[in-house]
Amino acid sequence: MTVQHVILDRDGVLNVEATGGWVLRVQDWRWQEAALEALAILSPGRTLSVATNQSCIGRGLVDAAVIEAVHTRMCAEAAAGGAPFAGVHCCAHSPEEGCRCRKPEPGLLLQAVGASGIPPEHTVFVGDSEGDLQAARRAEVTPVLVRTGKGRDTESSSAATGVAVFDDLLSFAHFLRRGGTLSPSAGRVGTQ
Ligand SMILES: [Mg+2]
Ligand SMILES: [Zn+2]
Structure with missing residues (x-):
């Protein structure tokens, strides 16, 4: 498959998970090492989107406006590095709300695919958790696992069977820059 759209999980893929799990202040945002360099390589000729669960809003831990400000910073710094995001799709619900967007549900990814106009068979979702891999399968986009964040634990789970795994973004x-390809069905690594 030709990868035309890269959807990215946020925590553990783009940024370092904060102590306690959530980034609740703009100044606590920390990019994963080399994430900006990775985005600059991925961006030319491809659409980049973000899909992130932020139940900290639904749990009442933080105001939605603060998370918007975090994303404004994230988008500005990515764009300054040559990698503008086409969209940031965020689930603000708590698990108890039973929404259709919170990963492992596919809603966020379906939003990103719909907004991009790029077919799911040319879309990958890069995540670090089992829920990310499940959401990708349900949205019929190719899952990719990275070993940052929760990725090393996720790699040993059954959800990771057949999924392409990389050390980091x-x-x-x-x-991809070397011309590597992914099998659309299971996310297996093809020719390198
Ligand atoms: Mg994550
Ligand atoms: Zn939701």
């Missing part, structure tokens, strides 16, 4: 970006 930068190694995935290098793989």
Whole structure:
């Protein structure tokens, strides 16, 4: 498959998960090492989107406006590095609300695919959790696992069977730049 749209999980893929799990202040945002370099490699010729669960809003831990401000910073810094995001799709619900967007439900990814106009068979979702891999399958986009964040634990789970795994976003970006391909069905690594 030709990857035309890269949807990215946020926590553990783009940024370092904060102590306690959530980034609740703009100043607590910290990019994963080399994530900006990876985005700059991925961006030319491709659409980039973000899909993130932020139940900290639904749980009443933080105002939605603060998370919007975090995303404004994230988007500005990515764009300054040459990698503008086409969209940031955020689930603000708590698990108890039973929404259709909170991963592992596919809603956020379906939103990103719909907004992009790029077919799911040319779309990958890069995540670090089992829920990310499940959401990708349900949305019929190709899952990709990175070993940052929760990724090393996720790699040993059954959800990761057949999924392409990379040390971090930068190694995935290098793989695509070298002309590496992914099988759309299971996310297996093809020719390198
Ligand atoms: Mg994550
Ligand atoms: Zn939701």
